[in-house]
Amino acid sequence: MLDSKVYKDLGLDDIRGRVEAGERLSIEDGERLLGCPSVLAVGALAHEARRRMHGDVAYYVVNQHINYSNLCVNSCRFCAFGRKQGDPLAFELTLDEILGKVKARSQDPITEVHMVGGCHPSLPLSFYEEAIQAIKALRPELRIKAFTAVEIAHFAGLEGITPRQVLLRLKAAGLDMLPGGGAEVFSPRIRGLLCPEKLSGQGWLDIARDAHELGIRTNATMLYGHIETARERLEHLDALRRLQDETRGLVCFIPLPFQPANTRVQDARPTTGVEDLKTMAVSRLMLDNVPHIKAYWVMLTVKLAQVALYFGADDFDGTVVEEKIGHMAGAESEQALTRTELERVIREGGFSPVERDCFFNEVKRG
Numbered sequence: 619m620l621d622s623k624v625y626k627d628l629g630l631d632d633i634r635g636r637v638e639a640g641e642r643l644s645i646e647d648g649e650r651l652l653g654c655p656s657v658l659a660v661g662a663l664a665h666e667a668r669r670r671m672h673g674d675v676a677y678y679v680v681n682q683h684i685n686y687s688n689l690c691v692n693s694c695r696f697c698a699f700g701r702k703q704g705d706p707l708a709f710e711l712t713l714d715e716i717l718g719k720v721k722a723r724s725q726d727p728i729t730e731v732h733m734v735g736g737c738h739p740s741l742p743l744s745f746y747e748e749a750i751q752a753i754k755a756l757r758p759e760l761r762i763k764a765f766t767a768v769e770i771a772h773f774a775g776l777e778g779i780t781p782r783q784v785l786l787r788l789k790a791a792g793l794d795m796l797p798g799g800g801a802e803v804f805s806p807r808i809r810g811l812l813c814p815e816k817l818s819g820q821g822w823l824d825i826a827r828d829a830h831e832l833g834i835r836t837n838a839t840m841l842y843g844h845i846e847t848a849r850e851r852l853e854h855l856d857a858l859r860r861l862q863d864e865t866r867g868l869v870c871f872i873p874l875p876f877q878p879a880n881t882r883v884q885d886a887r888p889t890t891g892v893e894d895l896k897t898m899a900v901s902r903l904m905l906d907n908v909p910h911i912k913a914y915w916v917m918l919t920v921k922l923a924q925v926a927l928y929f930g931a932d933d934f935d936g937t938v939v940e941e942k943i944g945h946m947a948g949a950e951s952e953q954a955l956t957r958t959e960l961e962r963v964i965r966e967g968g969f970s971p972v973e974r975d976c977f978f979n980e981v982k983r984g
């Protein structure tokens with residue numbers, strides 16, 4: 619039970635009442651929470667919502683990230699990953715090299731491969747179909763979560779077909795799920811300033827809707843802490859909430875703090891811990907219909923991600939193994955965690971670790 623007096627003093631007792639009653643919060647409620655000086659009060663509300671949904675369970679996945687290439691036709695200002703041909707930091711894996719990465723982990727009990735890249739200027743859709751088929755042939759038990767909505771739109775443009783047709787082909791090849799990247803902040807103002815060449819926010823939502831209608835579930839992200847306003851963050855969350863009301867296809871939401879190193883966003887500073895925790899908490903509270911909220915330790919650091927389990931997060935992501943996107947932007951976290959390390963962090967945080975697959979089905983090991 620949350621202390622009503624604390625919330626009365628903060629002028630948030632009506633919101634406390636709505637959270638306790640399980641009622642939906644408005645964008646204005648979200649603005650008041652983001653503006654609240656007490657991160658603990660906001661966190662306690664989110665923890666209440668999180669405990670109601672997941673008790674003391676915190677999920678993790680044994681997964682492997684593969685970035686097939688960072689070549690990208692776009693030039694998003696907040697991105698330290700995408701490169702142009704000829705750049706000394708550009709890379710591109712062949713099919714054999716992708717498979718080599720999967721083979722190298724063949725003794726690990728991985729359940730998910732997470733594979734994304736830039737918008738490569740020329741690779742045909744058949745390359746991605748072959749990659750999925752070859753990974754599945756090698757390890758049929760693996761779930762493949764690959765290609766953001768931005769990549770799907772890009773493949774469609776290169777092939778001259780619709781995103782829906784791309785999704786159908788990739789699904790037939792064995793694609794299980796889409797990750798949540800490329801959503802950034804949906805606001806046309808932000809996209810116009812930071813990533814004008816990229817798929818629009820509405821385009822991202824339309825492709826996620828297409829995927830959901832085709833039975834492909836997706837995650838969703840928000841890149842925050844650059845030039846967006848609190849209102850724009852909340853409108854982003856509300857757009858996802860409305861999509862979820864329609865389709866029920868979103869599995870997990872991942873708030874990603876902007877990492878300014880090596881980017882071209884003027885005057886940007888890294889987010890602070892309190893801002894990260896408050897955004898996590900408000901995400902949990904606003905996204906009442908999205909089952910899971912991820913504390914992505916790669917971006918938050920392991921220590922803050924552990925604390926975030928008390929601020930609305932119920933998922934710790936996974937072992938990851940090799941991470942390039944966040945680390946090229948200056949992420950200070952490790953590149954990989956073992957299952958034992960993940961479980962220890964979760965357990966010592968006061969939660970019960972549960973291994974999951976990409977759909978959050980519990981993985982039982984004999």
Ligand code: SF4
Pocket residue numbers: 690691692693694697698699700735736737768813816
């Ligand atoms: S964010 Fe994605 S689309 Fe934009 S430049 Fe980076 S890799 Fe390319």
